Amino acid sequence: MKYKVLAQACQELEKTSAYLEKNKIISNLLKDTPSEKLEMVVPLLLGRVFPAYVSRETGIGLQQLKKAVGRSTGYSEKEINKLMEELGDLGRVAEKLTEEKKQMTLADETLTVEKVFQNLRKLPRITGEGSVDRKIATVSKLLTSSDPVEGKFIVRTILGDLRIGVAEGRLRDAIAEAFDVPAETVEHAYMLTTDYGKVAKAAAEEGERGLSKLDLSAGHPVNPMLAQRSENIQEVLERMGGEAAFEIKLDGIRIQPHKRGEDFFLFTRRMEDYTHMFPDLEKPAGKSIKPDKAIIDGELVAINKDTGKPMPFQEVLRRRRKYDIRDVAEEIPVQIHLFDVLLSGETTMIEKPYTERRKELEKIIEPGERIKLVEHRILGDPQEIRKFRTEALSMGHEGLIAKNPNSTYRAGRREFAWLKIKAEAETLDLVVVGAFAGKGDRAGTFGSHLLAARQPETEKLKTVSRVGSGFSDEELEKLTEKFEELRVGGKPSNVDSEIDPDYWFKPQEVFEINYEEIQKSPSEAHTSGYGLRFPRFVDIREDLNASSADTVEDIDRLFKEQEKRKP
Template sequence: MRYSELANLYRSLEKTTLKTLKTKFVADFLKKTPDELLEIIPYLILGKVFPDWDERELGVGEKLLVKAVAMATGVPEKEIENSVKDTGDLGESVALALKRRRQKSFFSQPLTIKRVYNTFVKIAEAQGEGSQDRKMKYLANLFMDAEPEEGKYIARTVLGTMRTGVAEGILRDAIAGAFNARPELVERAYMLTSDFGQVARVAKLEGNEGLARVQIQIGKPIRPMLAQNAAGVKDALMEMGGEAAFEIKYDGARVQVHRDGDRVIIYSRRLENVTRSIPEIIEAAKSQLKHERIIVEGELVAVGEGGRPRPFQYVLRRFRRKYNIEEMIERIPVELNLFDILYADGEALIDTPFRERRRRLKEAVEENERIKLAVQLVTKSAEEAEKFYKEALELGHEGLMAKRLDAVYEPGNRGKKWLKIKPTMEDLDLVIIGA
């Protein structure tokens, strides 16, 4: 399949603001996509190369991209940079440079989607000494064979600036429309796997029955269940039917831990792979989680003097650190407070009531200074819960979570089965003056 066909889709998507038309364009494209490309096309349509949870990154910035275009076209780097000042879009400037290219390769061949994708993979996997030069040459080889419109969208994909207005909802509806699948089954499969490529392939080749069979997979994060706000402890208790599990709401970063034997992967709430940044939690998971194959959720908290929690920003600093991690372990120690279990040794637990999941979690974890269970109080008493709430605030935590004891885990859903209780801040009227 030619890359020019994908470029034509991008152009059509840019020209309309109507979601219905965008959905139709994407669905029509998916219908004609060969089976072997179905796992990669959804992400390219979104303007990405890999799912958010895939730790591979292209690692190409504007300067390296400009160098690659200059190498491919003979147009000086400075001219391309000046063009960006006029167009406001490096993709458009790449297209202009390709129109002005001094010469085209004698052995030039039309670009295919597979070749473009495989080149992106090579770029992402280029590591070590000389990797920047290799990345530049890989890109230059693409631009040598690219038509101007193709070059524009290759550049935008590399920089993550596609601008077609296609988000997850449109892609989900397009997959359902393309393959006559039930939208709720497409949604369910995506919530369990966070993988549109797999969902599209199953929808086409196995239909609704295949989508219904999609299960949780270790290594593919489940979309997190979300909570609504509650006015206070009493309101939360009433919403829960008079009895609830109250847990400390930690001021940290929510994570999902996947263990498959000695392999442990940790995903952030946004499904980013943050495994490398917290090796001490990886080692603790191997020793403290009793199941060989397990998925648990918790809150990663930075710990300060006297064991008091430090603000959320400290955890973000751990996530962002790629080098000198040992130094950061000393400067910003962290602990993981687990509050849910979603899978254990082949058994999916998301349809199990929360009361039972908490029991299973307790059985599955051997607590130590690195991994603990979230502190919990199950009560029918508003007074008891209020006291617990005040204690949580005094300890430096955000507040409480209230959870229905009979609630199943609903991936991606923000409902009233989980409620968050924290102090109400003063309302502010603000104007954004920079972004």
């Protein structure tokens, strides 16, 4: 399949903002794509070459890409930078310069989807001495073979932002339309596989029957179900019909242990593979999880070895960043506290009610020193619930999670079937989309950051706040180094902002922010309609990504509850 077909479809998608028209373009492309190529075409439509659960970067940044564009077109870095200032998008720069190539090259073979896909996938594997030059040469070769439109979308794919307004929700509807299957069935298949490429291929080859064959697979992460916030116990009982299952809410990082025969895996909420970072858990988990195949849901908690009490989740992340894993395992011991089961042996559990899943969990787990079961109680008396929450807090935990006893496991969804009741001041998890240059003592760093919340229905990130306090000098330096790698030439297509920061970032990192108050903000200030009074940086949430950040709806609900409390 020619890459030109995909690039031209992307060009059409970029030109239209109409939802139904975009769906038609994607649907027609999928129908015209051979089924065996769908697992390449679908990720490329999302601007990536690895599934969402594979945390692998190409390892080639904006400056290296500029060199590749220059090498393939004959233009100098100075000329490219000047055009970047004018166009604000390296993809458009590549398109324009390819149209006006200074140097002639011998015609190369026609670009195919497979050639582009495989070459971009091999970029992370190019390592060692001279790896940067070899990566630039690989990209340059693709660009030399490309026409202007192809070059634009190759560059944008490497940058991770196609600017065509296609996200996973839109793909669901387009797959449903292309292969005449219900959108709900497509979404359910994606919940199980976390891979729209596989879903599209199954739908293309066997329709609904093919989708029904897709199932959970140990060793392949699943998007976890998430909890909504709750203001008080009374609200919980009203939503749950007078009674709920209450579990202790731990201050750790969400973890998904998988067992497949002798193999053991640990996946985070971002679906990153943390297995090699916690080798001390492999034997205890293999012993505690009885079935040969299982997918469990739980929390990874750092434990103070002197007191036996849980430590803040940042300690787990601190251990993750250490290089001498064996030594730090002694310094910061960890435990896994399990609270749900998705797969037990050959039985998929997610469609079964919570009470049945809990019974199965207790049946298949043999608790030990490192593997625990989260304590839970079925309660309907507010006095008993408050007592349980006090107990949880006294043990060093965050509070309680309430779960509807009849609820199924809704993978990848934030549902009111699960409600968290925390005791501490509320914080927000917001996506970092840009930054402002530091001044004075902060010169040379990103002195403050522009933050945004998700709006799922439009698949946009709406600005909420600018934060410049709460950072230590050391944190600012580390964050500047981290975000330098995420800089992009212009505002990302999924960011809705009236504020123009000094730098734009690929929107993938999340800050935890506390604040004094949520305020109504005029749309010209923050596009979410809200702002934060005295925002303060708490931490970078390395366990979250942009798709897990708080939504505008979350902020709206917190604002309304805040206003109710005012005299």
